[in-house]
Amino acid sequence: MPASLRSKSFVVLALLPALLIFLVFAIIPIFWSAYYGFFDWKGLGAAKFIGLNNYEMMLQDPIFWRALKNNLILVASAIIGQVPIALLLALLLLKNSWFNRLLRSAVFLPMVLSTVVVGLIWGYIYHPQIGLLNQVLEVLGLDSWTRAWLDDPKINMFAVSIPINWANIGPYLIIFIAALQNISSEIGDAAKIDGAIGWRKLFYVTLPIIWGTVVVTIVLCISGSLKAFDHVIVMTGGGPAQSTELLATYMYNNSFTIYRYGYGSAVSTMIILISALLIGLNYIITKRRG
Amino acid sequence: MKKRLSLIVSVTTMLALMTAACGGANEPSSNGGSGNAGGEKAKITVWHNFSGDDLRAKAVRELIENYKTNNPNVEVDAQAIPVDGYRQRLSTVAAANEMPDVFFVYAGSQSQEFYDAGLLQPITELADENPDWKNNFMEGAFDRFSFEEGQIYSAPLAMSATSFLYYNKDLFDANGVTVPTTWTELMAAVKTFNDKGITPIALGNKAPWVAQSTIIGSLADRVTGTEWFLKAVKGDGASFTDPQFVEALSKFKELVDNKAFQEGANSIDNTQAEQYFVQGKAAMMVSGAWTLTNLAASATDEQIAPIEVTTLPAIEGGAGAAGTISGGAGGGFALSKKTTGAAKDAALDLIYAVSGPDGQKAIAESNSMVMYKMELDESKVSPLYFKAFNLAKESGITPVYDAYLSAEAGEAINNGLQGLMMGDKPEDIAKKLQDAQVRSTQQ
Incomplete structure (x- = not known):
């Protein structure tokens, strides 16, 4: 019955169950967790109200700042790595030949793999003794380049970010291909007549048309990088000596390894605040462009 | 995006509540009903x-x-x-x-x-x-x-026996090295094996409890003595910033500095290190009784045959007894x-x-x-386990660090040892451990 579908009350009613579940399992826990963030609580026994002490401790903890820095490295690597590579691949694989379809599936494959599997595979690639990467370097005569990739604190965050980018390119590729296929062929023809080919066509015709999509992928990159957790837990566990700690692993280790539930809750609240801040920044920047 | 993020955050924080809810559903029936109903x-x-x-x-x-x-x-x-x-x-x-x-x-x-x-x-x-x-x-x-x-x-x-010194007898014989009974002999063995291109000690410390549980408990006990450790845990007249504990950490650092462990020990796990050792690529491995079980399940008889087991060497001038292993119930x-x-x-x-x-x-x-x-029937168990069982029966048992430290302090020493392997100073690690132990046991 279209009439009742159009009525607002029916829409509200239909959304209610989903909304309720979302409220109970997503929204309320955020406030709940923010509330725990004001306590010194081990998860067991009595909780002691300590006001903003947890936040004070967090801001004084160098590990928190390192975790934040590592998260920002991930955000940056995603934006300068995933987006351009996915766009380039989309441009190359646009045509629907069987070979292109095969390549597209290959690029998408890591997305289908469990992140634990991805972590284990790359753990072996980076293995200091029997790792593929070091062996390839040795074969190429680049012995001085071999190292313990996940161990050396100068480079391990970058070593960790490569598999994360590798595993996440797939969806962006699909999004870009969809956006490119939506450009009508008349625009291409017109560009050709006007002499816009190659790079010129890409920068003056194609990119401006799909700019909205690019912005969306950047937003997805930011959110994806801030929630990064599983690959790192499998590959390094945030170590060695917390050198690859992310905000999420920092929160997890505090809450579930050393039983500082109150502090862990404060950290998770902080993650929300930081995300909100980045979302806000992103909103301002994209609005100006528009 | 907001939705996605909040979902992720809430999934993690809600884990506790959800599992709790599942547990609750099973619970009542266990207590229900009268016990006498036949x-x-x-x-x-x-x-x-x-x-x-x-x-x-x-x-x-x-x-x-x-x-x-x-x-x-x-x-x-x-x-x-x-x-x-x-x-x-x-x-x-x-x-x-x-x-x-x-x-x-x-x-x-x-x-x-x-x-x-x-x-x-x-x-x-x-x-x-x-x-x-x-x-x-x-x-x-x-x-x-x-x-x-x-x-x-x-x-x-x-019995969690966590610090056996496993060694590959063939590698020792082939390179003319005697099984070390003192720290000096151990360092000499480390040097000889390194010169021959063999990893002296296999270590897989990716999960950071390994070095703490297998090495530092026993090593530090040799230097500080058990009594000091139990006092330091309680904060009763001893502190982890005391010179003897810094000295114990320095001994560990001495191993690191002399390349006793293979490269990248912090990025491979304990099982991988066991494999590395049992394949004859490392001469020694300090590990717990769990290694016996793992080797029995995964290594061939040929690989296990040259492997012997003893205790960590004595440390000259240390306050602790020699010939002990760390462990406990x-x-x-x-x-x-x-x-x-x-x-x-x-x-x-x-x-x-x-x-x-x-x-x-x-x-x-x-x-x-x-x-x-109990009297163990030799024919029913593996030869290596039989040796270890009898070794453990004779050896004194000293505390494992993380069994006595608070969870937070345990994490501090675990991360600290990884830090030591990456160039941190023993004094700083000692201070972090002391601070964590004090903070988490105050309340």
Whole structure:
């Protein structure tokens, strides 16, 4: 019955169950967790109200700042790595030949793999003794380049970010291909007549048309990088000596390894605040462009 | 995006509540019903972490299965939870006060925290009914499970011996190195093996408890003595910033600086290090009794044949005794405070079925260390395990660090040792450990 579908009350009613579940399992826990963030609580026994002490401790903890820095490295690597590579691949694989379809599936494959599997595979690639990467370097005569990739604190965050980018390119590729296929062929023809080919066509015709999509992928990159957790837990566990700690692993280790539930809750609240801040920044920047 | 993020955050924070809710759903039936109703089935839930493919896990699961077969009137819901997630799973249900009836609990800080939170009830009546059984345990077996005078809250299923020095006899012979009995000899051996291109000591410290549990407990005890450590834990006249502990950390750093461990030890796990060692690429490995079990399950007889076992070398001028290994009573099955009536009787029977004399024997014959005195039949176990079992019986036992430190301090020393391997200073690590121990034991 279209009439009742159009009525607002029916829409509200239909959304209610989903909304309720979302409220109970997503929204309320955020406030709940923010509330725990004001306590010194081990998860067991009595909780002691300590006001903003947890936040004070967090801001004084160098590990928190390192975790934040590592998260920002991930955000940056995603934006300068995933987006351009996915766009380039989309441009190359646009045509629907069987070979292109095969390549597209290959690029998408890591997305289908469990992140634990991805972590284990790359753990072996980076293995200091029997790792593929070091062996390839040795074969190429680049012995001085071999190292313990996940161990050396100068480079391990970058070593960790490569598999994360590798595993996440797939969806962006699909999004870009969809956006490119939506450009009508008349625009291409017109560009050709006007002499816009190659790079010129890409920068003056194609990119401006799909700019909205690019912005969306950047937003997805930011959110994806801030929630990064599983690959790192499998590959390094945030170590060695917390050198690859992310905000999420920092929160997890505090809450579930050393039983500082109150502090862990404060950290998770902080993650929300930081995300909100980045979302806000992103909103301002994209609005100006528009 | 907001939705996605909030979902992720909430999934992590809600984990506790959700598992708690699931546990709650199973719970009531175990306590329900009157214990005297003859035909009624008692129902108990059991959580343990013997989920692996190793012989001990299989032995324990079989003991539980046997109990089920012998007690058709008891409905047993046994859940084998992977070791890696077990601590967390248990902490989350503990936070909601929804413990299973019977659960495997680690000796040390975890059982202490559960006791403090009022989640445990004693199993002393089992010991009263079977005095021979209780008296057969080795000294100190119940130390970590006697929270009050005259009561025991669990019986250890294992002895966690964490610091055997395994060595490859063939590599020692081939390179003319004698098995080190002093620190000087150890450092000389490290140098010789490095010169020959053999890794002196295999270490897989990706999960950062490894170096702490296997090396530093025993190494530091040689330098500081046990008494000092127990005082430092309590903050009673000793502190981890004391020069002797800094000296102990420096000894560990000496190993690192002389390249005793293979490159990248912090990025491979313990099992990978075991493989590296058993393939003859490293001359030694400091590891716990679990390595016996792992090797028995995965290595060939040929690979195991040259492997011998001894204790870490003595340290000249140190305050601690030589010839000791770090270890203590392992975990055992505990009883939830909320379990009563017929379910409680069934739960106690089950605990005895697994931890009693027959259970201890079955576990020992699965090549696992136990805290229970018995004559071991050499033909039923692996030769390497037989050596280790007898070595452990003769050696003194010294504390494992993380069994006595608070969880937070344990994490501080774990990360600190990784830091030492990456160039941090012993003094700074000592201070971080002391600060963490003080902060977490103040309240």
